[in-house]
Amino acid sequence: MYKIVRKQELAENVDEFVIEAPDIARKAKPGQFVIVRISRKGERIPLTIAEKDPEEGTITLMVQRVGKTTFHLSCFEEGHVIPDVVGPLGKPTHIEKWGHVVCVGGGLGLAPIHHIAQGVKEAGNRITTVMGFRSKDLIFWEDKMKAISDRVIVTTNDGSYGMKGLVTDGIQKLIDEGEKIDMVITAGPVPMMKAVAGLTKKYNIPTVASLNPIMVDGTGMCGACRVTVGGEIKFACVDGPEFDAHRVDFDELMNRLRMFKSLEGEALKEFQKKHCGCGRE
Amino acid sequence: MAKKEIKKNRIPVPERPAEERIKDFNEVKLGYTPELAMEEAKRCIQCPTQPCVEGCPVRVPIPQFIKLIAEGKFVEAARKIKEENILPSICGRVCPQENQCEGVCVVGKIGDPVAIGALEAFAGDYEAKVGIEKPQKDEPTGKKVAVVGSGPGGITCAADLAKLGHSVTIFEALHEPGGVLIYGIPEFRLPNEIVYRELEILKDLGVKIKLNYVIGKTKTLEELREEFDAVFIASGAGLPYMLKIEGLNLNGVYAANEFLTRVNLMGASRFPDYDTPVYVGKKVAVIGGGNTAMDVARTAKRLKGVEEVYIVYRRSEAEMPARVEEVHHAKEEGVIFKTLTNPVKFIGKDGWVVGMECVRMELSEPDESGRRRPVPIEGSNFVLDVDTVVLAIGQGPNPIVMEGVDGLEVGKWGQIVVDPETCKTSLEGVFAGGDVIHGGSTVIQAMGDARKAAAAIHEYLLEK
Secondary structure, eight states: OEEEEEEEEEETTEEEEEEEOHHHHHHOOTTOEEEEEOSTTOOOEEEEEEEEETTTTEEEEEEEOOSHHHHHHTTOOTTOEESEEEEEESOOOOOOOOSEEEEEEEGGGHHHHHHHHHHHHHTTOEEEEEEEESSGGGOOOHHHHHHHOSEEEEEETTSSSSEESOHHHHHHHHHHTTOOOOEEEEESOHHHHHHHHHHHHHTTOOEEEEOOOOOSSSSSSSOTTEEEETTEEEEHHHHOSEEEGGGBOHHHHHHHHTTTHHHHHHHHHHHHHHOOTTSOO | OOOOOOOOSOOOOOBOOHHHHTTSOSOSBOOOOHHHHHHHHTTOOOOTTOHHHHTSTTOOOHHHHHHHHHTTOHHHHHHHHHTTOSOHHHHHHHSOGGGTTGGGOSGGGTSSOOOHHHHHHHHHHHHHHHOOOOOOOOOOOOOEEEEEOOSHHHHHHHHHHHHTTOEEEEEOSSSSSOTHHHHTSOTTTSOHHHHHHHHHHHHHTTOEEEOSOOBTTTBOHHHHHHHSSEEEEOOOEEEEOOOOSBTTTSBTEEEHHHHHIIIIITOGGGTTTSSOOOOOOSEEEEEOOSHHHHHHHHHHHTSTTOOEEEEEOSSOGGGOOSOHHHHHHHHHTTOEEEOSEEEEEEEEETTEEEEEEEEEEEEEEEOTTSSEEEEEOTTOOEEEOOSEEEEOSOEEEOSGGGTTOSSOOBOTTSOBOOBTTTTBOSSTTEEEOTHHHHSSOOHHHHHHHHHHHHHHHHHHHHHO
């Protein structure tokens, strides 16, 4: 049983959970994730570890409400327990002292990016964070990213805060300023990662993307998380979740993420019909 | 030896009719009644050579337990089996008996072999109904053993060692114990209830099970070695093999383990009551000819909306690795067999699989596996109209447990290398068995390895 020690709403539809999981907290490294199951009939969903505190024995998960499980999880309060949390899974981020590293996170992609940026900073790199959101009210963790970054660029699609535009505009700005970039690490929606990869490829900047395919067991057994990288089949849960972004087939990944969309929509509708008491619609 | 007439035909095990059983996931076989079991048990001639015992990887005292059934001593029969095999209700259902005990049965030389598997399941089920005897345990030795994986191998090794007085902890990666018995084998062949029931023995023996615990990740193998006096690795299968053909990653194309895990472990056939969905179209092709392929095909047959299910296999039915009984059941349930057929391309539309281009095959000379090698017949390509494809062509050993371990000898396809007599690995105090040393194998093979390993671990601990 994994107790929720703290919970807060970070932005519209995004919750932060601090969960008691000492064995996982002790082992978690940047780039790794857990698989969570929240009820007896529940599904297994992968969630990135955004932070860990080995002393407190906790991990921090960021959860965006998109389907039945994440909506249901948002009804869980402090003191509740989550029946199943397993991890840390996946390969930790490969970290070197590269020089200037640009960490690019969009929306919930900030979860992996925060943990990775911490590791990259500890390895002695200079960090610029580019964080992108649709608009001002969706922004979270700007302070946390500022605390570990040498510079932070916030972009919003509608220009309601920071720089108007997409994360790629943020990266372009750095390039135009003549900044030498040694490495880009990105996480977020697949179209965003694809765009980042497209831009950095043009300038020959090595780029790593943290992928988020569908998973079931998360330990290399089911093959659901397969992605094509450089023409080869890779399993994100054991070979990844991070890969050379210039070699990832993002279109295929986008398509595979759609596989259960209609069924998931059905499940969410059913759930919302039954649960109106927890304050969510 | 007194001459006695041998009954050539076995008593068939009552089964539910195919048209009824494909509507649900309840067990296909109803099992023997006490009367039928006694009648079948009497077919055993109690031959002195007992080849059946030799043919059993865990050496169940087969003639002895069958004699007890013939005498109506059903509980005693179950306890006789349990001297060597703690999982009679499971093994009686899923062991490939035709290649093992029943394959060498003396009665089988003149008629049907004695239905050893069905009798074993009967005895196990009977004892469960009247109350399972608590197992005996030796005095505590103070030694601690870690077992990685709670499938058939892990359960068997843990039980053997706990009986000998060692303190055993099992580490399971999933949220439920049972391994392949739960996620991989469908309920119509092995109900999950039976697995949970037979797992009770571990509780009775004081074995601790840590769920949601991945060795290689949550704790490394090295850390386990520091904490425990010995380790048995029974982490099973990993990474499914994929066909390297166009369209493999289209939506609607699954690996068998994903498909079976969604339905068996996660309850996807009960979606949306259960949260995990499984998408299936109207026409499902299952690639492969093993037991897993049969399990997938028969599972698909039972899912809502599915109209046709094909088994697509590149050799002929004679070379199929699946059990005869599974093939027979699949056919009864209306699965269509397309043998000597190999997929060459998955055809997609809007990102979803809508068809499969296949080529017909013919058999030439035997290859290194001893089976005749299939070769494509040029120009015989055709398109099979399908909207769901499941690959059941095998898998490699699970790679995670070996991550970052120095000095563990690993073979060329990722399997842990062991001494076949003791299941000892190249690391001191570490033993391994089941799919992680063989690749895809059987439940009873894993149990056989586990018993060998348990004996070797016991010896190792006493000397330590």
